[in-house]
Amino acid sequence: MSLQLESSFHKLAERIRDAGSVLLTTHAGPDGDGLGSVVALSRALTREGKRSRILLPDRPADRYAFLDPEQQFLVFQNDRDEAAAESWDLGLVVDTHQPSQLNGVDNWMREAGISTLYLDHHPISPGFDREIYGDSSAVAAGCLVYKLLRDDLRWNIDKEIAEPLYISISYDTNSFKYLRNDPDALDICADLIRRGVDTTWVYRNLFASNPLRKARVLGWVLSNMQFHEHGKIAVVSIPYSVIAEHDVERDDLREAVTNILEIDGVEIATVLKEMSPGDVKISLRSKGNFTINQVAQAMGGGGHTLAAGCEFQGNTEEAWKDLGPRLLQVLAG
Ligand SMILES: [Mn+2]
Known part of the structure; x- marks a missing residue:
């Protein structure tokens, strides 16, 4: 092997x-x-x-x-x-x-x-x-x-x-x-x-051919960020109700995590998207000081050292309960 x-x-x-x-x-x-x-x-x-x-x-x-x-x-x-x-x-x-x-x-x-x-x-x-x-x-x-x-x-x-x-x-x-x-x-x-x-x-x-709904849901995302560890971790949880309301497709939210990561002071950004009821897709990004693919791997996914993802069965709150402590551990080194 x-x-x-x-x-x-x-x-x-x-x-x-x-x-x-x-x-x-x-x-x-x-x-x-x-x-x-x-x-x-x-x-x-x-x-x-x-x-x-x-x-x-x-x-x-x-x-x-x-x-x-x-x-x-x-x-x-x-x-x-x-x-x-x-x-x-x-x-x-x-x-x-x-x-x-x-x-x-x-x-x-x-x-x-x-x-x-x-x-x-x-x-x-x-x-x-x-x-x-x-x-x-x-x-x-x-x-x-x-x-x-x-x-x-x-x-x-x-x-x-x-x-x-x-x-x-x-x-x-x-x-x-x-x-x-x-x-x-x-x-x-x-x-x-x-x-x-x-x-x-x-x-x-x-x-430069984004559907208007993509810009609108990005507005929702940027209005609903939460920060942890003095702003080093930025999180957005998007429940299925918001996905449905904005008629969002998976691709519409692909870059949202980057927009959040680019905020000054943020080291790790994550977006938790409940794309269908009970099915949460988690994107993880790091600016470079911390690797995050081991977290995605531990949750059944994978990816690059600074850009990774995984899936979670449940709602976004349950997903964050699982993910949050793992990210704190990463920051603690
Ligand atoms: Mn590629």
Whole structure:
């Protein structure tokens, strides 16, 4: 059993080269990094004369429709039979390896006899023992896909492939704010821009097309923050009644935790969202002085050292009763 991501993509590239068809997926609540990564891979595979489809664990938010102009995304719940109707030489899971984030898609692939690999930039979860490639120091899965395509597969990266890769990296770095001192991400993006990426078009589609309800619910979030430990911990609990009242989708609240984290003095921010009755999604962020993924892991989730998440069965008050003491422990060192 290995607890290291395999950082050489030589074997992965070989498996992809040998495959005539590849079924791609990413995490549930798919985001700009996961979707950009699988779209870039799918386009690159098609260029090479290989068959590929993207089978998502759940429906992507409307904001990502621009990444799928021909409406080719398959959604596991509705379209798994369509995916199963074709044979697949290889399955590739990108930007996650957490079972709780896959809604069973990877298990379903394996049960269908599809050899399934993982490509991720999240630290490997304790006990995970499947074939997994990646690098947890990469700021986005899109950086890994870029390296795989350019250095290991040596396939051409044209504008149609460069654009989703640029989307991956600009999304996961929150518009180049979270670079973790990694110069590679900027080198890669400079190269992608030279390959034709329209950065203004990406900005408009990725960051400046928010539904009005998203701004409204952010107003609620910012009005209902609570602080602990002299303002070092900021918490917002969003009960299902508020989710329902504002007609909120999961993606609408993804960046709320960042808005709270950016307040002066806050070291750890957390948002507890009861997205459906009794099902709380917890996001955790740290500004850098404390790691928080061990807390998410202890509660059944995972993530990066400074950005992690987990789920909790119950209401937001019960979730905070479980989470609060763990965060106090983190601050206590
Ligand atoms: Mn990512």
